Amino acid sequence: MTKPTDLTLYTASVPNGIKVSTALEYLELPYKVYPIAFSKLEQKEPWYLEINPNGRVPAIVDVDSAGEKTCVMESGAILLYITDKYDPENKLSYPFGSKEYYEMLEWVFWQVGGLGPMQGQASHFLRYCLSDNPDVQAYGVNRYQNETRRLMTVLETRLAKQKATRNSAYLVGDHLSVADLACLGWVLFDTYVGIESSEFPLLEKWQDEISAMPLIKKGLDVPTEFRIKQVAKDPELLKQASAAGQSWIKKGGEAEKK
Missing domain, CATH: 3.40.30.10 (Glutaredoxin)
Structure with missing residues (x-):
């Protein structure tokens, strides 16, 4: 390689x-x-x-x-x-032109265009919304949490199909690919946006098994230790994370206006 x-x-x-x-x-x-x-x-x-x-x-x-x-x-x-x-050996991909290659592209683009933006907005309205109008926050949370759940249902359905037709535990083909990693980065933040992973049994098993792989675990801890699951379940840590996020979002917004 x-x-x-x-x-x-x-x-x-x-x-x-x-x-x-x-x-x-x-x-x-x-x-x-x-x-x-x-x-x-x-x-x-x-x-x-x-x-x-x-x-x-x-x-x-x-x-x-x-x-x-x-x-x-x-x-x-x-x-x-x-x-x-x-990745010439296709450890995280599939040969160019193969059916699996284009399925991999489908799920990477699906995540980039759907799961990421929708879940990102769910996180914003639930944790970082700076509006003084509670109706604005409530509308945003409801809208984007529901859409995130719908998208996670799409993943749950995909995993069920993969298991039934290919006896595979991954989103594409028979091994881990960047399609899985693209989605994993977001699914791991499910509790942080108020969605319990237990709502999606196959998705919960999928994220737990991939996250437990030693090399994946090492990557999750870059650049700092991955602690979002602990943070989401600890009221004080969650409060601190929300305050920090609100601060840099406000600063960023002001800088972009200039």
């Missing part, structure tokens, strides 16, 4: 970030980590916007042996870049 010469991941302990760190660890690729400090609005600084013009995480910079630099933003694009360039 070709290995990166100089690969840096710019990330934080958020769903989109751990999608990429788990992929890098599972493929056992060498890389450096640069933790982005949201509290300091580091993601808005000019140097970082040169890497990721959207001012979000994650992003990667890949410098080859000739010194050629490639910057990639957007977690879905990064996952595909990593597997296209560094």
